[in-house]
Amino acid sequence: MSGAPVSLDQHPPHGHPDNQGPSEHPLDKPSTASHPPSTKPDPTTTAPHSKINPDNATTQGEQSASSTAGASELSSLKVRLHKALRQYPDFPTPGILFEDIMPIFANPELHSDLIKALEISVAQTFGKQRKIDVVVGLESRGFLFGPSLALRLGAAFVPIRKKGKLPGQVETEAFEKEYGADYFQIQSDAIKKGQTVIVVDDIMATGGSAVCAGSLVRKIGGDLMGFVFLMELTFLNGRDKLDAPVYTLLTGQEEK
Numbered sequence: 001m002s003g004a005p006v007s008l009d010q011h012p013p014h015g016h017p018d019n020q021g022p023s024e025h026p027l028d029k030p031s032t033a034s035h036p037p038s039t040k041p042d043p044t045t046t047a048p049h050s051k052i053n054p055d056n057a058t059t060q061g062e063q064s065a066s067s068t069a070g071a072s073e074l075s076s077l078k079v080r081l082h083k084a085l086r087q088y089p090d091f092p093t094p095g096i097l098f099e100d101i102m103p104i105f106a107n108p109e110l111h112s113d114l115i116k117a118l119e120i121s122v123a124q125t126f127g128k129q130r131k132i133d134v135v136v137g138l139e140s141r142g143f144l145f146g147p148s149l150a151l152r153l154g155a156a157f158v159p160i161r162k163k164g165k166l167p168g169q170v171e172t173e174a175f176e177k178e179y180g181a182d183y184f185q186i187q188s189d190a191i192k193k194g195q196t197v198i199v200v201d202d203i204m205a206t207g208g209s210a211v212c213a214g215s216l217v218r219k220i221g222g223d224l225m226g227f228v229f230l231m232e233l234t235f236l237n238g239r240d241k242l243d244a245p246v247y248t249l250l251t252g253q254e255e256k
C-alpha cells in the first residue's frame with residue numbers, strides 16, 4: 001500500500017511491497033546487503049576515494065581517549081537515529097522510496113541525539129583541519145538542523161534557498177535531484193572570501209542538490225571543506241559527483 005511507513009529491511013528501492021508498519025531496524029539484526037557487516041568499512045565514515053576518514057584525523061597511533069569515547073557515543077547515537085526513520089513507497093512519485101526524517105524532530109531526545117551526533121562527526125571529520133566558519137543549509141530539510149549545528153560549532157548559518165525566496169543580489173544555479181529539477185540561490189554577500197564552509201542537508205540521493213550547493217558556495221568565494229548529510233542513499237552513488245570530502249551519519253536503501 002502506498003503512503004504508509006515501512007521498515008528499511010523489508011523494502012528495497014524497487015518493488016515496494018505492502019506496508020508492514022514500522023518494525024525493528026536492520027541495524028539490530030544480522031548484516032544484510034543494505035547494512036554491511038562491521039568487518040566492512042563503514043561508508044558513512046569513509047569518503048569517496050578515501051578523501052576523508054576520521055581515523056586519519058589524528059597522527060597514527062595517537063587517537064586520544066576522548067576521540068575513542070566520541071566514537072563509541074557516536075555509534076549508539078547512530079543506532080537510535082536510524083531506528084526512528086520511516087520509509088514511504090512511491091512518494092512523492094512512483095518508484096521513489098521516501099525516507100522520512102521527521103520522527104527525529106518529533107522527539108526532543110532524538111532531536112538532541114542528532115545534533116550531538118553531527119557535532120561529534122564534524123569535529124572528528126573536519127575539526128583537525130581548520131575551524132568551520134560557516135554552515136550552509138539547503139532548503140528545506142537542511143534548515144531543520146543546520147542552524148543548531150552552526151550554533152554548536154560557533155559558526156554562522158547561511159541558507160541556500162529555492163529560486164525566488166532570497167532578497168538582494170543572488171547567485172543562481174539549476175540542479176536535478178532524485179525526483180525532479182529546481183534552482184538554488186544564495187545571497188552573493190552571504191560568505192566572506194576565504195571563509196571555511198560545510199554544506200549540510202538531510203539526504204544525499206543522486207547528489208544533484210549538493211553539487212549545485214557546493215558550486216554556489218565556491219562562486220561567492222567560500223572555501224568548501226566538505227558536505228555533511230544525515231543520510232546517504234548509497235545505491236545512487238551521489239558521492240562520486242562531489243569533489244570535496246563527504247560525511248554521512250546513516251546509510252540505507254542499497255539495492256539488494
Ligand SMILES: O=P(O)(O)OC[C@H]1O[C@H](OP(=O)(O)OP(=O)(O)O)[C@H](O)[C@@H]1O
Nearest residue numbers: 139140141177178204205206207208209
Ligand atoms: O541528492 P539529490 O538527488 O539531489 O536529492 C536530495 C535532495 O532532495 C531533497 O530535497 P527536496 O527539495 O525534495 O525537499 P525538501 O524541500 O523537503 O528538503 C533532500 O532534502 C535533498 O535536498
Ligand SMILES: Nc1ncnc2[nH]cnc12
Nearest residue numbers: 096097098099178203205
Ligand atoms: N528517497 C528520498 N527520500 C527522502 N528525501 C529524498 N530526497 C531525494 N531522494 C529522497
